[in-house]
Amino acid sequence: MARQYLITGDVRLVRRLNRDAILGLIRERGPISRTDLARLTKLTPATAFSIVEELVQDRLVQESGMGPSRGGRRPMLFEFNSRSQVIIGVNIRSAQVLGVLAYLDAKPQVTIARDYDLKGGADVVQLVKDVIRELIAASPLPMAQLMGIGLAVPGLIDVDRGVVVQSENWDWEELPLRDILAEDFDTPIYIEEDDNAMALGEGFFGAGRGVSNVVCVKIGRGLGAGIVVNGMLFRGPDNAAGEIAHILVDSDGPQCTCGNYGCLVRMISAPAIAERAIKGLKQGAISSLSGRVGDDPEKVNVAMIAEAANAGDAFAHQIMEETGRYLGIGIATLVNLLNPDLVIIGGGVILAGSPLLEPARHVVKLRTFAAPGERVRIVAAQLGVEAPAIGAATLVMTQEGALPTRGFAGFD
Ligand SMILES: [Zn+2]
Incomplete structure (x- = not known):
């Protein structure tokens, strides 16, 4: 019989996977009771209850009234709280910076597009900052409820370091874009290659x-x-x-x-x-x-x-x-x-x-x-020209625990 090893990393991973499963079900099937969540995920009621509690504390999930009785007490139902926070996604395009601000349903509430002329010596990084500031100013929620900022950038991106390793359009090499933006914006910031960002956006909220x-x-x-x-x-x-x-x-x-x-x-x-x-x-x-x-x-x-x-x-x-x-x-x-x-x-x-x-x-x-x-x-x-920006916002949600890491696959 094979020996079984257990290291602490496994415990955290299992916790995250269980949380993802519960969160995914609430997003897709809510309002839903904790008993149904335990049954569908095959988790023990105690585990399911404690994860729901954690999600409520994180403001991602809220109570939504009582469900019908199945013989005993009527159960409390829970639903996803998409309006508790906002996210910003910005796509640097070849002649335009396009930014969206969305609630956690990823539907753009505000879209700002600023064209630029590279030959005219445009400062694209400054333009990205301007677009983010405009989005924050137009946000229906205060800055404290901004979950984070995602950027979709063409080129070779080191997502762990937040660096644009190489991007031919702007002759960028080793540009520490995340750190540059972090000087101005006190919120989690993530960078992804634009095609990958689009795949994330379409995968979670579009055709995929x-x-x-x-x-x-x-x-x-x-x-x-x-x-x-x-x-x-x-x-x-x-x-x-x-x-x-x-x-x-x-x-x-x-x-x-x-x-x-x-x-x-x-x-x-x-x-x-x-x-x-x-x-x-x-x-x-x-x-x-x-x-x-x-x-x-x-x-x-x-x-x-x-x-x-x-x-x-x-x-x-x-x-x-x-x-x-x-x-x-x-x-x-x-x-x-x-x-x-x-x-x-x-x-x-x-x-x-x-x-x-x-x-x-x-x-x-x-x-x-x-x-x-x-x-x-x-x-x-399905998401049109905004797809990479929506994908960049989606990236923030996957990193900050507001979306199941592995998408909604398996819940449909
Ligand atoms: Zn070729």
Whole structure:
């Protein structure tokens, strides 16, 4: 018989897992009685009662009246207290700082977006501070009830040290962003890579709610993915997992900034899609897009192409279909590697809808093993442009114990 070891870390871990289970059930199924919580989690009533007590003290859970009697005394019911605190999530985007302030249901109550011009010498860190100050000023709750601030930043992020190791957009190297912000804001601060943040937001509160294994692909000026395995972010030891940009999808394709040819980012990023459309228009393609840009093809952007494709423009439809096929090749690689339940596609390009997603789904079926190919669903993101900011706020909640670490998976 195997010997059993017990170290104190295990006790804390078990306590956290039990707390997560109770909290998740109250968030998803409340109002609910302590007896039902004990029954559903298979914990002893004494353990369930003491965890509920702890959650009440943390102001995360509150009493919500008496439930119906099942023969004995009527039980007290408990519900999640989403309005007890607020959280701030800020996404540093390539030409904009976008911040949201939300209660613990992660629905933005206040959104502030400030555009900046990097060539004009904008001080992006200062702008982040300004946006946070504006959000705090607009908060319905006082600063004492701010649970924390989360930041979603593109690039290589050391989440433990709160440092932007490298971010090409701003030539940042080893920028101690968390410490810089901590000088001005006395609250817990967390930093996450923006694709991972988006995966967290979509995973908990968007298209991935209740799903354990999710890949979230963000198509913008660049391309990246956040990977959720068994309900938890998979970051890798260098926080560099999900860097899918340079997967080869067409060896005859155009040259990429990395020096290789036909990388996924070179075929499906927003600039790559616009480039193909502009080339087609210059070669005389007939499209409603020409009218929208006053016959200057260079002004065409990906949002216009996506909208036109969705509205039935044949040329735009063809551009999106091509994009969808390349996207499908990239997703098939992820499906063969990770066997996810769900792949979520985000970014402005998703306005195209089925002209993009249908070809991707078709290609994935052709290029994967039967079972994973049948299982995986490929869907559009639900949280829109605010997804990484909401994800950054979500990160604060997972770190501060206001969300179950492993998501809501298993409770649906
Ligand atoms: Zn490349």
